[in-house]
Amino acid sequence: MTGQTLIEKLWKLHTVADLGGGAALLYIDRIFLHERTGSVSLKELAARNIPVRHKEHVFVTMDHIVDTLPGRGDDTLMPSGKDFILTTRAAALAAGVNLFDIKDPRQGIVHVVSAEQGITLPGFTQVCPDSHSCTLGALGAFAWGIGSTQGTHALATKTLEVAKPKMMRVTFTGKLGPGVTSKDMILHLIGKYSASGGSGYAIEFAGPGITSLPQENRFTICNMAVEFGAFTGIIAPDETTFAWIEGRPYAPAGALWDQAVAHWRTLNSDADAVFDQEIVIDCADISPTVTWGTSPGQTSPIAGEVPDPAATADDAVRKAAEKALQYMDLTPGMKLEGLPITAAFIGSCTNARLSDLQAAAAVVKGRHVKAGVRAIVVPGSTKVKRDAEAEGLDRIFTDAGFEWREAGCSMCFFAGGESFGEKERVISSTNRNFENRQGPKTRTHLASPATVAASAIAGAIADARKLG
């Protein structure tokens, strides 16, 4: 028998019933919900008079619609946003599940808090009606985004019917150059193989380029697996992972911890495991990367130029590129470095953990945001915010002219309230540069926190390495 991949091992460990044709009923260890899509799932269950199975394993947080302005409460800038918050709170309390409400010190972006509280553990299956649930793959969890109807199914039965994805391994060899980050790694990958390059696959990220990354930077890679079109992404848990988890509030302790770690050490792909597809990327080929279009696959090295769609043979791809350039108000051949921006955003489940804020603060320290640029930092969780404040990062940012916000998704996406405004050009540490994602007609360029910080200072897309 040939060896198994990590995902195949987790698949087997969680199979309640084989449904035939490669599908299985999988056991789900943890379920997360947020106020934007979660109340639908809970309300449907209540309407059908079905209880939540294992409500102690269900967690609800307020992140998507809640304001991030200082002094926030239930009122939101989004018209009707308060309804989402009140409905979700009422549904969560009625169901008896865990609730990290607005004033709770555990509140924050769902994919940030599930890890930092030690709720998501290696080998767990975890779902949330939110596409970036794949972020948690960085802990060696098998986690993926679902719809609200599947949310209801998971809450009622603690299981989900899943069609087995194909297996892909992306191996990062070599060493990253100075000033190149895990955000650049994932943008580089998606740029090279397109936003649908991972379609149909569960992807294991591996190789020395991955194992040498600190835990927090690994989340950024798995976070964007879905932007690669993948079902999910995963990284085999290792000593870095275990050290990062130990002592967190919900993590096992004592003898149970030792037993868990012994099990987690078995969670990796066998040497002779066969993947349906393999991609190898040399880290030395990766530069700080930014997007120029409206799909995360439309990227360029920061020193590069806006490409000419006419050079693309594929008809549909060319049309999409032309549409993107029109939306972004760019023309082929324009240099990305030096392109003036009007806003800078550091936040989101991709890049708003403590280490991301530290990296941005290191660039910003002692400098000032260019006049006319609106620059905002939104910590990924209330805990990240407090930890950052304890280190004085908030002062570095505010002294430099950044706004310092409460934790949440904020302007990673436009909920209908706050936005950057029409035709504003934003450099953003988030994961989606879709049309209108950060506001009606807003133009988004994705980049690493360091690139965003440097660009805020320069007032134009800038390479942090050159700031010296």
Add this chain to the structure above:
Amino acid sequence: MEKFTTLKSVAAPLPLPNIDTDVIIPSREMKGTGKTGLSVGMFANWRYSDPIKRVENPDFILNKAPYRAAKILIGGKNFGCGSSREHAVWAMSEYGFRAVLAPSFGAIFYGNCVRNGILPVVLSEDLITALAEKTAADPAKNQIEIDLPRQTVSVADGTPYVFTIPRADKDMLVEGLDSVDLTLRRGGEIEAFERADHNVRPWAYATPASSN
């Protein structure tokens, strides 16, 4: 859930790659906490030249006469990628779409479709291009016919093309089944799984010692 067996309809071609769910239903259009009232906001930023005042954009495919009645959409690669919002499917269903043909789909969107009576059909890129061209040439005459039990797609007296679909998804659509009810019947199996798994992974069932 409405059953899906066969369907014959005008198809609207929109074969761009990576059409995301933010495009299908912009965040601004998700005003309430329910599943209804979403169709008017479907494709709002493309469908209206002024999305707030709902001024129609005459160039958008669904605003052109023969396509207004389309129950089938022909999409590009990675259709429905992006946000998990099921609202994209609820909006399309309320609008009247019953099937989407594309070379590939966002995985969450695909799952949402089958749970809401919309059939997602995966066909090769070449076939999608050919179908899009054929329907554009004469949408009323070249209607597309789908037979889910036989897993075929055909256009006006052309050959039927066979597509694949996971068995569980097909059953759900053909029978209009509710999967929550179906799985609840497996309560015994789930309990047995939990008992055995508890011995292997006790930490997965422990109530955290933390005082949170």
